[in-house]
Amino acid sequence: MTKLACALLVLSGGTLAHAAPLTAARTMDLPVAIDVVTAAAQNSGYQVVKVQPIDQALVKRGYPDPGIRILFIGKSSTMDQAMKINPRLLSVLPLRLSLIVEGKDTLVSSDDLESWKDMFPDPGTARLVDTWQRDLRTILRDFSGR
Amino acid sequence: MSKYPPWLMVLFFWFGLLLATPATAQNEEPLLNVFLSGKNIEQASELLVQAIGNHNYTFVRQQSIDSRLVPAGLETRSVRIIYFCNFDLMSQALALDTRTAEFLPCRITLLETGTGVALMAVNPLWVSNRMGNYRLHEHCEKVKQDYLAIMKEAAL
Numbered sequence: 001m002t003k004l005a006c007a008l009l010v011l012s013g014g015t016l017a018h019a020a021p022l023t024a025a026r027t028m029d030l031p032v033a034i035d036v037v038t039a040a041a042q043n044s045g046y047q048v049v050k051v052q053p054i055d056q057a058l059v060k061r062g063y064p065d066p067g068i069r070i071l072f073i074g075k076s077s078t079m080d081q082a083m084k085i086n087p088r089l090l091s092v093l094p095l096r097l098s099l100i101v102e103g104k105d106t107l108v109s110s111d112d113l114e115s116w117k118d119m120f121p122d123p124g125t126a127r128l129v130d131t132w133q134r135d136l137r138t139i140l141r142d143f144s145g146r
Numbered sequence: 147m148s149k150y151p152p153w154l155m156v157l158f159f160w161f162g163l164l165l166a167t168p169a170t171a172q173n174e175e176p177l178l179n180v181f182l183s184g185k186n187i188e189q190a191s192e193l194l195v196q197a198i199g200n201h202n203y204t205f206v207r208q209q210s211i212d213s214r215l216v217p218a219g220l221e222t223r224s225v226r227i228i229y230f231c232n233f234d235l236m237s238q239a240l241a242l243d244t245r246t247a248e249f250l251p252c253r254i255t256l257l258e259t260g261t262g263v264a265l266m267a268v269n270p271l272w273v274s275n276r277m278g279n280y281r282l283h284e285h286c287e288k289v290k291q292d293y294l295a296i297m298k299e300a301a302l
Contacts, residue, residue: 049214052229054236054250063237068247076215079222088177090225091255091266093211098247111248115276119176 022110022133024140025102030055030069033099033106033143037071040142041097044135046073049094067101073139078132085124089116095132097139108143110136174272178290180297183262187226190256190263190300197299198230201292205230206251224258235289243279246270252289254297265297 026033038048052070059065074094082089092111100107113133117126182190191208198205206229210221231251239246249270257264270293274286 047215050209052251054231054240054247057231058233058237058240061233063233064241066237066240066244068240068244070247070250074212074215076212079211079215079225083225087257087264088266090211090257091177091253091268093255094215096248098244100244100247109245109247112273112276115272116176 022112022136022140023107024144025105025107026144027105029104030067030099030101030106033108034069034071037097037099037108037139037143040139041071041073043142044138046075046095046135046139048072049074069099071097071099073097081128081131085128086120086122088120089125089128092116095136097136108140110140174269174275176269176272178267178269178293178297180265180294180301181262182265182301185263187224187256187258187263190258190265191226191228193300194228194254194256194265194296197296198228200299201296203230203232203252203292203296211255226256227253228256229253232292235285239282239285239289242281242285243277245277245279246274246282246285249273249289252293254293265300267293267297269293 026036028036034051041048049072052072054070055065055068072094073096078093078095079090082093092113096111098109100109110133113129113136117129120126182193185193195205195208208226208228210223211225211227212222216222229251230253236250239250249268253267255266257266270286270289271283274282
């Protein structure tokens with residue numbers, strides 16, 4: 001009986017182990033947050049490739065304002081590295097940051113890259129994803145002012 | 147009276163709930179792939195943009211993967227990204243869970259090889275499965291099927 005219970009717990013744990021994206025929040029409005037994230041990205045050697053104003057695109061078409069914008073960031077070496085190590089990773093480039101308005105705060109959230117390591121467990125892919133995650137963590141830490 | 151202790155009944159119930167979650171989502175691949183044999187990236191892009199329109203999505207933009215990261219004119223020609231969107235679906239998805247911004251707007255990456263063009267897209271169902279919000283499943287299943295339909299039409 002105890003063994004059965006343990007097995008169920010282990011299985012449940014595996015199923016519930018949802019990965020979490022990297023996030024940071026700061027009390028500021030969206031336009032200011034975009035400027036601060038842009039500067040934080042540049043501090044880590046990344047360029048903002050595109051600000052996707054999906055909030056404005058939706059409002060213009062009569063939909064409710066979701067209070068969300070997407071920033072695509074990159075640097076030229078990321079593409080070369082992905083091409084060389086695992087071209088399937090090209091599908092997550094340029095890297096994406098979601099800016100979400102939550103009251104007086106703006107939450108910045110990165111794509112969850114951790115799961116890619118589970119799907120492609122070769123050491124090269126893991127190292128590359130780790131590098132991107134470390135960069136994203138630095139950018140978010142910079143954004144949050146810590 | 148049940149022969150099982152209450153704590154084990156709770157565990158059985160909890161595990162049953164887990165099993166009742168969409169089973170297919172657990173087996174999703176991270177990428178959706180279609181290969182356009184014998185095409186170059188220009189032809190593939192044109193076919194893809196047509197297919198996007200045919201499936202009630204709006205073409206947003208296309209760009210080289212290193213656009214704005216290298217000087218203009220020196221961008222990589224063999225890797226391109228096409229962005230597109232269905233505003234109705236996007237609004238619904240964001241209303242359900244703002245984390246769906248992780249796969250919005252839709253994007254397909256085109257990689258030209260010596261024999262054709264590989265189309266790759268992150269599987270929205272794989273992403274939503276990781277998020278653990280069962281309410282997204284139906285929505286993401288539709289978007290996944292739309293991705294596949296668009297890519298397969300482009301490959302016809």
